[in-house]
Amino acid sequence: MDDEEARTRLLDAAEALFYADGIQAVGMDRIRTESGVPLKRLYRLYPAKESLxxxxxxxxxxxxxxxxxxxxxxxxxxxxxxxxxxxxxxxxxxxxxxxxxxxxxxxxxxxxxxxxxxxxxxxxxxxxxxxxxxxxxxxxxxxxxxxxxxxxxxxxxxxxxxxxxxxxxxxxxxxxxxxxxxxx
Missing domain, CATH: 1.10.357.10 (Tetracycline Repressor, domain 2)
Known part of the structure; x- marks a missing residue:
């Protein structure tokens, strides 16, 4: 998986989760799990939850x-x-x-x-x-x-x-x- 695919998967997961459950209720680990993107890559692409x-x-x-x-x-x-x-x-x-x-x-x-x-x-x-x-x-x-x-x-x-x-x-x-x- 390249960075573009990882970004898309992370944003898809973030949008679904943040919109359904709220920003504060969803942690980065849950986004990692839903997206299938390793946590290390998630934080490389989005160093903080605010950036995601x-x-x-x-x-x-x-x-x-x-x-x-x-x-x-x-x-x-x-x-x-x-x-x-x-x-x-x-x-x-x-x-x-x-x-x-x-x-x-x-x-x-x-x-x-x-x-x-x-x-x-x-x-x-x-x-x-x-x-x-x-x-x-x-x-x-x-x-x-x-x-x-x-x-x-x-x-x-x-x-x-x-x-x-x-x-x-x-x-x-x-x-x-x-x-x-x-x-x-």
């Missing part, structure tokens, strides 16, 4: 944002498409809410700086995408969409399924309709 958590969140961010961007960029009406994408995500069998909010909630504002940086960058990137969807000069609408996305995600974490995304989509549509009827 950071890499897991960075990889998840890239995959999540890429998938979301693809869903809205090809849609005739991107805001409803956003919430349809969320509804599909909320129905995934292993859905456990937002990995970034989970990490922040678990580690708190005093958590490892590198991990918190990934969390903040992810949320800024999501906010930027929503700003693009809202359009120029629509910063308030972008903030409202962000609250709807985050709120639906938290509600779905407690009660998985498409309903929170559908309700958030209805609210988003009302916001868009109100803005359209007001002329902006």
């Amino acid at each position: 958590v950071t890499a897991y969140l960075e990889r998840r961010d890239r995959r999540w944002m890429t998938s979301l961007r693809e869903a809205v960029s090809g849609a005739a009406d991107p805001v409803p498409a956003l919430f349809d994408w969320l509804a599909d995500w909320f129905c995934e069998p292993d859905f456990r809410g937002c990995a970034f909010l989970n990490a922040y909630g678990e580690l708190g504002p005093g958590g490892p700086a590198a991990v918190l940086d990934v969390v903040h960058r992810h949320k800024a990137e999501l906010r930027s995408l929503l700003s693009d969807l809202a359009g120029p000069g629509e910063e308030l609408l972008a903030d409202q969409l962000l609250i709807l996305v985050e709120g639906a995600t938290v509600v779905a974490a407690l009660d998985p399924g498409p309903a929170p995304a559908r309700r958030a989509r209805e609210v988003a549509q009302r916001l868009l309709d109100t803005r359209a009827s007001a002329g902006g």
Whole structure:
């Protein structure tokens, strides 16, 4: 097994375990066992748990944002498409809410700086995408969409399924309709 395969196996195991059980509940030995990567190589590739958590969140961010961007960029009406994408995500069998909010909630504002940086960058990137969807000069609408996305995600974490995304989509549509009827 080369380093690239070891990295992939470690990140796959870390993502599954951290997302399902939490960052603090999962030790490096458990990741080693699940991945089949020797402990010495694990620590050579990721010298501290913080570096593995950071890499897991960075990889998840890239995959999540890429998938979301693809869903809205090809849609005739991107805001409803956003919430349809969320509804599909909320129905995934292993859905456990937002990995970034989970990490922040678990580690708190005093958590490892590198991990918190990934969390903040992810949320800024999501906010930027929503700003693009809202359009120029629509910063308030972008903030409202962000609250709807985050709120639906938290509600779905407690009660998985498409309903929170559908309700958030209805609210988003009302916001868009109100803005359209007001002329902006």
